[in-house]
Amino acid sequence: MSKKILLLVLCFIMILPMVFSQGAEDGADDAITLKWQVWITPNLSLEFYKEISSAFEAENPGVTVEIVEASATTSSSSADFIRNRLASGDVPDLWMNFQDVPAFADAGHLWAIPADDPDLQVVNNLLAQEYNGKLYSFASNAQPQGLMYYNKKLWAQSGLTEADIPYTWDDLKAVSAKIKAAGFTPIVTGGEWVPLILWDYFLGSELSKEYPNWWTLINSGEKKWNDPQVLEMVQYLDDLVKSGYFLEGALSIGYAQLEQAFLNEQGVMYPMGSWFTAAEAGAENDWDCGVFSMPTKDGKVNLTKSGGYGNGYVVYAESEHPELAFELMKKANLDPVYGAKSLQVDGLFSNITPPLTYPMSPLQEELLALVGSAEYSRPVLSHPLGEAPPMGVADYFQSNAEAILTQSYSSLEDLLQKIDDFVAEVK
């Protein structure tokens, strides 16, 4: 008898998942669920996204926005999260922090947004964000990246003034030496995805200034990474590491810890993107933070930034409600209230006319002035420069930066050759 009961229970357990995995059917005929994949970081919290989704739901009765969370802990973009969702068949309608437009557009997964939509005409250089003649996203914000923040208090305590702000590589070496001599750590950096930034910023500021179509040259074979000019840039980064200017034990410190380490004055300078200004604005410090662009060889200011085919928001081609997803995309980015809040929480700047504004901290105002005065402004190395880089190349930037930080490489040429070998392999 007990065996029969056990069998019955087992059969029930087997059938149960089959019944409930069917997926919920819409309750009423006009009830719509829109899935929005969001990007969670220390700046971009779930509460922030819920605020936008609630406002959207209030304006669109019968629509429910379901938030799907992707995290910045182990990846710098949502592409691999989305790819897994494509494999499982449970794909969000609207994606964000999405960088790989070419590959996914070529595979037919992206919905082309209407370039003639009246709301989009406020975006500066809208059509410059097209890929193969179609628009998949719009760059309503600008995200400066190749930045070096500095603790003004420790800067002064190191015997430096505003006149010592470095513009050239030699300038940076000189101020770092002075800071170290004063007993402070010149540059803080960390592990997880952060080493990628060292390559993107320290090399990228110079490389993208000299070759704004770098990936076009690489893809055509006209240029190689293992090149004397690039080697000189890597040597510069290596010299900074050899001189002991970086935070000790950097690679064991995660991104969130790293941000706190700088806010807790464990170093004087902090290379990071504009999103840090949002964290700084929310922190209670007894010191002022300043910012300058990453030095270049000749001192000409190249403010590297996020680049590509829009601001990272795209609509899934097979969404049942692409137009609605597009409306949500506009809500999050162009709405005077929520668009401005999107800029504020992540330290972004408006790229529409008239620009969306938000109360800026002194640091953000300083950065805005820097953005306006920069001689050049090019995408970072892991974003399209002319053409798009091969997917996954950022892993080699990161491992090379880790090898330099830990001084565990056979030669710098070998590090550059690894990137060339990878590019050749994936071609």
Added chain:
Amino acid sequence: MGSVHTLPDFLETLKRIQYMKLNTHTNTKIQNLILFSPGFIIYVGLIVFSIILCFYYSFFDWDGIRKTMDFVGFTNYIRAFTNNEFRSSIVTTFYFAIFGTVVVNIAGIVLAVFLNQKSPLTYFYRAAFFFPQLISLVAIGFIFKGLLSYIGIVNTMLVNAGFAKIDFIGTPDNAPLTVLLISIWQTTGFATVLYLAGLQAIPNDLYDAAKVDGANAWVKFRYITFPWLAPSFTAVTVFLFTGYMKIFDIIFVMTGGGPAEKTQSVAVYIMKIGFNQFRISYASAVAIYMTILVMAIALILTGVLRKREELLIS
């Protein structure tokens, strides 16, 4: 059932008994099938089907997102065979597998012998040593990543105690050893439990006889305990080695395969090429290579250790 005084009655009774046996036998078969089915369906669906699919993908050029795939034959296998990064990840994987298996085996045997003693705290100790096995490697990875960070609590305590800080996971020299030690800590409980079960099966007469002959603890261990643990040794060794060859979770969480790819096991490499580089087919070929390699090693290990069992126990 009625009486069996006559031959027809007897034959009738016999038929009824045979029918009952057959009925019971059939019922048992059906019951066994129903009990067996859920696990079998899950195994075939998740494991066998995935391997077949992986094998299929390895002969194509597919990025995991395109709707079409291009047949390329053995190109992916040839590419993997000549790839330095793949070879380097195999070396890293063998480092974890060999050292992990050896150390966990030794620790497992020692702990099992210790825990086999009768004491008031025996059950507490058994639970305490097995407890890490119950926590997922991902959770352990996150916990230890925070604890062992250069600015984490362990280094703070070291500094307060007058020692220098140690960069446990941020250097290429320390990171592999740190990850290995943490995985050993987590896995030892499993080995201990198996060895404990093996110890329970050793006849006490052998120890009594040895005691009478004046054997000391080491002699008893060498000539009785260790040989009789041969079946447990086989099971633990094969399970550990094949498990370590697939090591992924703790590396992914703690170091991501760094610094500078020094903790990049084959599983992490597969994830990188498949999911970061969008080279699903190439990743599938690498995965098939590893499947064949692990199967071959498991078969050889099992064969060798089984022969050893027969020699020792006979």
